[in-house]
Amino acid sequence: MSEEQTSELVELAAEAYVYGYPLVFDLSMVETCLHKGFGALVAAPFNQFSHADRLADADAHFVSVNNDTVYSIAQLDLSGGPVRLHVPDTDGAYYVLQFVDAWSNNFAYVGRRATGTEAGDWLVVPPGWAGTAPDDVRGVIDAPTSVVTIVGRNACDGPEDLERRVRALQEQLTLTHIEPGEHRTGLPAPDAGVPVELRFFEQLRVWMADFPPSAADRAHQDRFQPLGLLEEGPSPYVPAGSALVRALTEGLALGKERVEAASRPGAGGAGGDGGGGGWSMNPHLFDYNLDHFGVGTIDSPEWKIADREASYLARAVAARVGLWGNHGYEAVYAQTFHDADGAPLSGAHRYELRFDESPPVDAFWSVTMYDTPDYFLVANPAGRYSIGDRTPGIVRADDGSLTLHISRERPADPAAAANWLPAPEGEFRPMLRLYMPQSAVLDGRYEIPAVRRVEEAGRG
Known part of the structure; x- marks a missing residue:
């Protein structure tokens, strides 16, 4: 040969x-x-x-x-x-x-x-x-x-x-x-x-x-x-x-390298955040099904990848980063790897994620912590892996806003501790899930706030 x-x-x-x-x-x-x-x-x-x-x-x-x-x-x-x-x-x-x-x-x-x-x-x-x-x-x-x-x-x-x-x-x-x-x-x-x-x-x-x-x-x-x-x-x-x-x-x-490359931040296939601190929110990550539309699915062009051969890489990326994930009209998944300044998210620092208003959903929403590169849940002493609108005891400000505190160590302030999402020691990827998202999510009008670094981990 x-x-x-x-x-x-x-x-x-x-x-x-x-x-x-x-x-x-x-x-x-x-x-x-x-x-x-x-x-x-x-x-x-x-x-x-x-x-x-x-x-x-x-x-x-x-x-x-x-x-x-x-x-x-x-x-x-x-x-x-x-x-x-x-x-x-x-x-x-x-x-x-x-x-x-x-x-x-x-x-x-x-x-x-x-x-x-x-x-x-x-x-x-x-x-x-x-x-x-x-x-x-x-x-x-x-x-x-x-x-x-x-x-x-x-x-x-x-x-x-x-x-x-x-x-x-x-x-x-x-x-x-x-x-x-x-x-x-x-x-x-x-x-x-x-x-x-x-x-x-x-x-x-x-x-x-x-x-x-x-x-x-x-x-x-x-x-x-x-x-x-x-x-x-x-x-x-x-x-x-x-x-x-x-x-x-x-x-x-x-x-393998092609699938991994398309799954990385900024690649677009998995919806990387581009490194600028923005969240990737791709309601169409699971649109690779082009042939079988049964009970509860939406059989329309906006929920199908137009290019069949392109759908194969999209399907591989979806399996790699979120096997058995739902279509966007059932739930939308957004991820970020960087803070508002474009630096990689790491347990070496403390962060805040402030929602002026609750994300627009008809069911509920949450933010879940994952490690990289496996995207597994992260063990932590508090046994808390996600936080959202159904989390008992979360504290909202007088104006109705909600600030989540992301860090490796529990915050000393009780209100911050109530809103704490534990992070691992190394780099991590939080994921925002929006169940039964409203139209503002699906058409891109809703913008998720950036994760902002506030101080080094461990400093009071």
């Missing part, structure tokens, strides 16, 4: 990484949920909910996990037929059940914004299902892939609210098979004999075959034939020659 041919394969492998990363990352998390669990979520088999018994904390090693809602997550396998989902009446309280296919596309929503808060049943059906839905279901949710994830979030105001209200709602959230049929117990297994450095491509090959994307995406992925990604049967990567191994490993590294 000539150097030119190898270079072409390297480039093709990099494209395949960007294209396939969301599928591999998503299904790797599905496997984690099935066999290990994470954070407060214990492992659960297909078609059974795992309910968190607490808000997420530093033990939840999941990228950008929220600390506002209690998770109820289920991995659905529809290979044996439809599954009936029952949702309870939340009496007006915020909740959302987000449906995510194997490629990380959000294709349906059930919840306060999308369908209201009354009780009801929904039928989740596999691709190509031609059966008849029971008369008593509220609707049919057509799944694009035979394995999908339901990410349930119940608003929770703290431990007392969890015990008083949320647990009862979790117990009423059920899944039931409605047709006799065998459901798989795990995902298709990649060939164990594939070298570690090629495992990503083996996972992509096996899972791409079992969970085919839309017709338009299938046409795009045909280009990856020279990489062996479309081969069926025994893995082509066990006996792979040195030239192909080189192309795949170099392409993997190149693809």
Whole structure:
């Protein structure tokens, strides 16, 4: 193989990484949920909910996990037929059940914004299902892939609210098979004999075959034939020659760098803050779904990325920085890495974030602290990972404004301590979440105040 041919394969492998990363990352998390669990979520088999018994904390090693809602997550396998989902009446309280296919596309929503808060049943059906839905279901949710994830979030105001209200709602959230049929117990297994450095491509090959994307995406992925990604049967990567191994490993590294580069501050893909202290607030970070619009979604041009090939990098970035995040019309996520003067945010300093008025939302808002570069919650002695309009005891000024205090050490002033968001020792990234954002957020009129440095950490 000539150097030119190898270079072409390297480039093709990099494209395949960007294209396939969301599928591999998503299904790797599905496997984690099935066999290990994470954070407060214990492992659960297909078609059974795992309910968190607490808000997420530093033990939840999941990228950008929220600390506002209690998770109820289920991995659905529809290979044996439809599954009936029952949702309870939340009496007006915020909740959302987000449906995510194997490629990380959000294709349906059930919840306060999308369908209201009354009780009801929904039928989740596999691709190509031609059966008849029971008369008593509220609707049919057509799944694009035979394995999908339901990410349930119940608003929770703290431990007392969890015990008083949320647990009862979790117990009423059920899944039931409605047709006799065998459901798989795990995902298709990649060939164990594939070298570690090629495992990503083996996972992509096996899972791409079992969970085919839309017709338009299938046409795009045909280009990856020279990489062996479309081969069926025994893995082509066990006996792979040195030239192909080189192309795949170099392409993997190149693809990773492209995703990381697009995810960095100022890159635009993930919505970096540009280094000037402003917040990135991209309501369209999850607009890469172009083909499947079910219950609760908005099928209109403003919520779709116009360029399909550009959508693949956007999808990879969204998976990297916020896997299983919602469309902007359900919730908007804003992040910043710098203070008002453009310096990186660091636990070596103290900061203030002052809201003259509450952010414009129809549900609630919060600011959550994450480390970098993993975007995990940060352990702290106070056990506080986020702060917002529902935080007990927060202190507003006489004019109604709210100043949050961000620092590694607890402020000495009691009012400041009530409004304290603990920071780690090193650099960090706060994220502002806006649940059911109003139009001023979605059309860009709302401007989030900058985080301002006030003094060195540790100085009284």
